[in-house]
Amino acid sequence: MNPSITSLLQQAVPLQAYLLLSAVLFTLGVIGFLVKRNLITVFMSIELMLNAVNLSFVTFAHQWHAVKGQIFVFFVMMVAAAEAAVGLAIIIAVFRARATLAVDRIDLMKL
Amino acid sequence: MTILQFFLWSLLKVVVVTVVMLLGVAYTVLLERKLVGRIQNRWGPNRVGPFGLLQPLVDGAKSFMKEDLIPAGVYRPLYLLAPILALGCALISIGVVPFGEPKIGPGGLDLFEISNVNIGLLVILGITSFGVYGIALAGWSSNNKYSLLGSLRSSAQLVSYELALGLSLVGVVMQTGSFNLRTIVEKQAEKGIATWNIFGGMQFLAFFIYLMAAFAETNRSPFDLPEAESELTGGYHTEYSSMKFAMFFMAEYANMINVGCVATLLFLGGWTSPLGNLIPPPQNIFVHALMPIFWFVAKVFAFLCLYVWVRGTLPRFRYDQLMQFGWRVLLPLAILNIVGTSLWLAYR
Amino acid sequence: MHVILFVVFAGFCLGGAINLLLQSHPINSALSLIVVMSSLAVLYLLLGAEFLAAAQMIVYAGAIMVLFTFVVMLLNAGREERTLGSRAAGIIGFPAVVALLAVLATVLLRTRDLGTAALSQGITSTEELSTVLFTKLLLPFEVTSVLILIAILGAVALARHGNGDSGGNQERTEAK
Numbered sequence: 001m002n003p004s005i006t007s008l009l010q011q012a013v014p015l016q017a018y019l020l021l022s023a024v025l026f027t028l029g030v031i032g033f034l035v036k037r038n039l040i041t042v043f044m045s046i047e048l049m050l051n052a053v054n055l056s057f058v059t060f061a062h063q064w065h066a067v068k069g070q071i072f073v074f075f076v077m078m079v080a081a082a083e084a085a086v087g088l089a090i091i092i093a094v095f096r097a098r099a100t101l102a103v104d105r106i107d108l109m110k111l
Numbered sequence: 112m113t114i115l116q117f118f119l120w121s122l123l124k125v126v127v128v129t130v131v132m133l134l135g136v137a138y139t140v141l142l143e144r145k146l147v148g149r150i151q152n153r154w155g156p157n158r159v160g161p162f163g164l165l166q167p168l169v170d171g172a173k174s175f176m177k178e179d180l181i182p183a184g185v186y187r188p189l190y191l192l193a194p195i196l197a198l199g200c201a202l203i204s205i206g207v208v209p210f211g212e213p214k215i216g217p218g219g220l221d222l223f224e225i226s227n228v229n230i231g232l233l234v235i236l237g238i239t240s241f242g243v244y245g246i247a248l249a250g251w252s253s254n255n256k257y258s259l260l261g262s263l264r265s266s267a268q269l270v271s272y273e274l275a276l277g278l279s280l281v282g283v284v285m286q287t288g289s290f291n292l293r294t295i296v297e298k299q300a301e302k303g304i305a306t307w308n309i310f311g312g313m314q315f316l317a318f319f320i321y322l323m324a325a326f327a328e329t330n331r332s333p334f335d336l337p338e339a340e341s342e343l344t345g346g347y348h349t350e351y352s353s354m355k356f357a358m359f360f361m362a363e364y365a366n367m368i369n370v371g372c373v374a375t376l377l378f379l380g381g382w383t384s385p386l387g388n389l390i391p392p393p394q395n396i397f398v399h400a401l402m403p404i405f406w407f408v409a410k411v412f413a414f415l416c417l418y419v420w421v422r423g424t425l426p427r428f429r430y431d432q433l434m435q436f437g438w439r440v441l442l443p444l445a446i447l448n449i450v451g452t453s454l455w456l457a458y459r
Numbered sequence: 460m461h462v463i464l465f466v467v468f469a470g471f472c473l474g475g476a477i478n479l480l481l482q483s484h485p486i487n488s489a490l491s492l493i494v495v496m497s498s499l500a501v502l503y504l505l506l507g508a509e510f511l512a513a514a515q516m517i518v519y520a521g522a523i524m525v526l527f528t529f530v531v532m533l534l535n536a537g538r539e540e541r542t543l544g545s546r547a548a549g550i551i552g553f554p555a556v557v558a559l560l561a562v563l564a565t566v567l568l569r570t571r572d573l574g575t576a577a578l579s580q581g582i583t584s585t586e587e588l589s590t591v592l593f594t595k596l597l598l599p600f601e602v603t604s605v606l607i608l609i610a611i612l613g614a615v616a617l618a619r620h621g622n623g624d625s626g627g628n629q630e631r632t633e634a635k
Contacts, residue, residue, distance in 0.1 A: 012575035013465045016567050018502065021469050023563040025495070027556055028476040034552040040485045040531060044492050047523070048476060051499055054515075062506040062581055063574050067591045070508050070583060074592070077518050078603045082610030084523045088530045089617035095534050101485075114460075189486070230585065233513035237500075240521025244493070247525070251486070251532045259532070266529055270522065277517075290585060 018059040025052035039091055039101040043084075050080050124225050125206070132205055136364045137167035143419045150423035177353035182253070185350065189252035194351065194358035197245025201365035204238040207231040208372045209293050211382050211403040223382075223404065224293075231292040232284065235373060236277055239328065243269045245362065246330075246347050253350035261346025264336050264430065268327055271437045272334075276324035278445035279317045282452040283308050283377045296381030303387025309378040313455065316448045318378045320441050325370040327437065330363060331418060333425040334433055371414035375407060382407040461577050464505055471498035485531045489524060496520045507582040 029052060032045030054073045061069025091101070098106055141156065141163065148155025156163035181190065208231075211223025221227055228234055243266050250262020286308065287295045299307050308314045327334040336346075343349070348359045375381055382403035384390070393399050428436070475494035482488045496519045503512040592600060 011462050012577035013461050013505075014575050015573040016570065017465065017469070018506070018576070019567050019573070020564065021472060021502075023560060023567065025472060025476055027560040028473075028480065030552075030556050030559070032476075032480050034556070035480060036488075038485050040527065041479075041488045044479065044485075044488055044527060047519075048479065048492060048495065051496060051519070055499060055502060058503050058506050058508050058511060059576075061508065061583075062576055065581060067583060067587050068596075070511050070588060071592050071596060073508075073511055074514065074588075075599065075603060077514060078607060081518060081523055082607050084526055085610050085614040086617070088526055089614040091530060092534070093617050101534065189490075229582075230509045230513050233510070233517070237513050237516030237521060240517050240525075241497075243521070243525050244528070247528055247532065248486075251528075263529070263532065266525060270525055273521075288586070 015059050015063055019056055022052045022056040022059065025049075025055065037102055037104060039094065039103055039106070042103060043087055043091070047080065047084070050076060120220060121225065124222075128205060128225060129202065132202060132365065132368065133361070135368055136361050137171065139364045139367060139415055140170070140360075141167050142415060143422070146416065146419040147423045150420070171357070174354050174357035179354065180352045182255075182350050184254040186252040186254065189248045190350075191355075193245050193249035193252060194355045194362075195245075196248065197242060197362040198358040198365070200238055200242035200245060201362040201369065204235045204369050205365075205372065207234050207292065208369075208376065209296065209381070210372075210407040211400065213293060222400075227293060228291070230290045232280065232290045232295070232373075232377075235369070236273075236280075239276075239366075239369075240269075240273055242362070242366070245359075249351070249359070250347035253347070255350050257343045257345070258347050258349045261343045261349070265330060265347060268330075268334065268336065268433060268437075271434065272324045272327035272441070275320055275437060275441040275445050276328055278442070278449060279320035279324060280377060281445075281449050282314050282317045283312065285449070285452055285456060286312055286314075292376050292381075296376055296383065299380040300383040301387055303380070303383065303389060304385045306387065307378065307380040313452070314378060314448075316444065316451075318374070320445050320448065321374060321378070323436075323441055325374065326418075326421065327433070329366045329370055331367065332422040333428050335427060336430055336433060367415060367418055368411065371411040371418075374414055375410040379410050381410075461505060464501065468498040468501045468505075471495075472502070486528060489527045489531060492527075493520055493524050496524065506576055507580065509582060510585045510588050 026049050029045045029049035032048060033042055036042050036045060054076055057069045057073045057076070061067070061073075094106060095101060100106070144166075145155040145163070156166040159165040159169050181187070206225040207228050209221075209224035209227065213221055213224070213227070246269070247262050247266045250258040250260075250265070253259070283295065284290060287298050289295065295308075299312070302311070305311050309318045326332075330336075348356055351359060384402065384406050393402065472495050475491040475498065478491040479488045479495070482491065496515060500512045500515040500520070503509075503515060
C-alpha cells in the first residue's frame with residue numbers, strides 16, 4: 001500500500017484537538033443559551049455544555065490513565081438524567097400555565 | 112493481515128450477513144403467516160411457488176411497484192428519515208452477534224462474527240434504545256392524530272420496558288463478569304443444556320422477564336398497542352405506503368430476530384450444542400464449522416416460533432394494564448432477580 | 460485510522476452543534492443534539508472509554524433525548540418566535556463568550572506535552588471502572604441514587620397536578 005496512506009492510518013491525534021473540540025462545543029452551548037428563545041432549546045443548550053465538559057473529562061482521564069475522570073462523567077450523566085426529568089416536568093407545568101414556551105413571555109413569578 | 116485485507120474481509124462479512132438477515136426477515140413473515148394460519152385452522156399463503164415459498168419475494172416486489180404517496184401535511188425531512196432510522200437501527204445490531212466458533216477463518220480471522228466487541232451486549236442495548244426515534248418521529252411528522260397517539264404510546268412503552276429488559280440481563284452479566292458476547296457463550300458451553308444460563312445458571316426468572324420485555328420492545332402481540340389496528344388504524348405507520356411502510360414492517364421483524372439472537376446468546380448457550388462437550392467434535396472441518404451455525408439458527412428459529420405462537424394465542428393488553436405490568440410486576444421482579452443472583456454468587 | 464475517525468466525528472459534533480443554533484424548530488434542534496451526542500460516544504470509544512461510550516448512547520441519546528423529543532411532541536411546540544434578545548446577553552454575554560473561547564484556545568495551543576491518543580491504546584475495561592466505583596466511591600454512588608429518587612418524586616409531583624390529560628406525561632416522567 002502507499003506509504004503515505006499507511007502513515008496516515010497509524011498517526012495519533014494530539015489530545016489538544018479533543019480539548020479544543022470540547023472548548024468549542026462548550027462555547028456553542030453558551031451561545032445557544034444566550035440566543036435561543038425557546039425554553040426547550042435553551043435547556044438543550046445546557047445539555048450541550050454538559051456534554052462538552054464530559055469530553056474534556058474523558059480526555060484528561062485518558063491522559064493520566066486515571067479511572068476517576070471517567071467515573072466523574074458517569075456521575076454527570078446521572079445528574080443530567082435527574083435534571084432532565086425535573087426540568088422537563090417544570091417546562092410542562094409552565095406550558096400548562098402560560099401556553100407559551102418563549103422565554104421572554106415567561107417573566108412573572110405569579111400567574 | 113494488512114489493513115486492506117481486513118477491510119475486504121469485513122466488507123464481505125457485512126454483505127453476507129446483511130443479505131442473510133434480509134432473507135431471514137422475509138421468511139419470518141412467511142413463517143408467521145403460515146403458523147398463524149395453522150393456529151386459526153386455515154392454510155395460510157400457499158399459491159406462489161411450492162407451499163407458498165416464493166410469497167415473500169412477490170410481496171417485496173409488490174411493495175416496490177406501488178405508488179409512493181406522501182401526504183400533503185407531513186413534515187417532509189423527518190417523514191422520510193423515520194423509516195430509514197427504524198430499519199437501520201434494526202439491521203445494525205446483528206453486527207456484534209457471534210454465531211459460530213471463533214478464529215476459524217484464514218489467519219485466525221473471526222469468520223462468524225462481524226466484529227468482536229468488548230461491550231457487545233451494551234452496544235446492542237444502545238442501538239435498541241436508538242430505535243425509538245424511528246417510531247416517535249414517524250408518528251409526529253405524519254401530522255395525523257392516530258399516528259401521533261400510536262407513537263406516543265410506543266415511545267412510552269419502549270422506554271418503560273427497556274428498563275426491565277436491561278435489568279433482566281444484569282444477572283447473566285454478573286455470573287459471567289463480562290459484556291463480551293463470546294465470553295458469555297463460552298461460559299455456558301461446557302455441559303450443554305445443564306450449564307445454559309436459563310437452567311444451570313438459575314436465570315429462568317430473568318428469562319421470563321426478558322421474554323415479556325422483548326415482546327413489548329418489538330411491539331408484538333400481546334403488547335402491540337402502538338399499531339393496534341382496531342383502535343388506531345395502524346398507529347405510527349398509518350400515513351406510510353409502499354416501500355416506506357415495508358421498511359417499518361421489515362424493521363419489526365428484524366427486531367424480532369435480534370431479540371431472538373440475544374436470548375439465544377445469553378440464556379440458551381449461543382452456538383454451542385445442547386449436549387455440550389459430551390460428544391466429541393466432528394472430524395470433518397466443514398461439519399465442524401457449520402454445526403454451530405445450525406444450532407444457533409435452530410435456537411433463534413424456536414424463539415421466533417414462540418413469538419408467533421403467543422401472537423396466535425393471546426389477546427391484546429389494555430394500555431394501563433401494560434404500564435402496570437411493566438412498572439409494578441416486571442421491574443420489581445428484575446430487581447429481585449439481581450438481588451437473588453448476587454446473594455447466590457456471594458454465598459455459593 | 461484514528462485521525463480519520465476523529466476528524467469525521469468531530470466534524471459531526473461541530474455540525475450538529477451549529478445546526479442546533481440555526482434551526483428554528485425545537486424538534487430539529489433535538490435531532491442535531493442527538494447527532495452531537497452519538498458522535499461524542501464514538502470519540503469516547505477512541506479515547507478508550509468503552510463503558511462510557513455505551514452509557515452515552517443508552518442514557519443520553521437513548522433516554523434523555525427521547526424525553527426531550529417526547530416533550531416537544533406532547534406540547535406540539537411550533538416554530539420559535541422571533542423576539543428581541545435580552546440586553547444583558549448582548550452587552551455582557553457575547554464578549555464574555557468570545558473571551559472565554561480565546562483564553563481556552565490560547566492555553567490549549569500553548570500547552571505542548573499533553574500526549575496523544577492512538578487506536579487501541581489505554582483502553583479502560585468496565586471491570587476497572589466498576590472496581591473503583593463500587594469500592595472507593597460507593598458513598599457518592601449511593602447518594603446519587605437518592606438524588607435520582609428525589610428527582611423522580613419531584614417530576615411526578617410537578618407533572619401530576621392538573622386535569623385528566625396528565626396521564627400520559629406522568630407515566631412518561633416515571634419512565635425516567
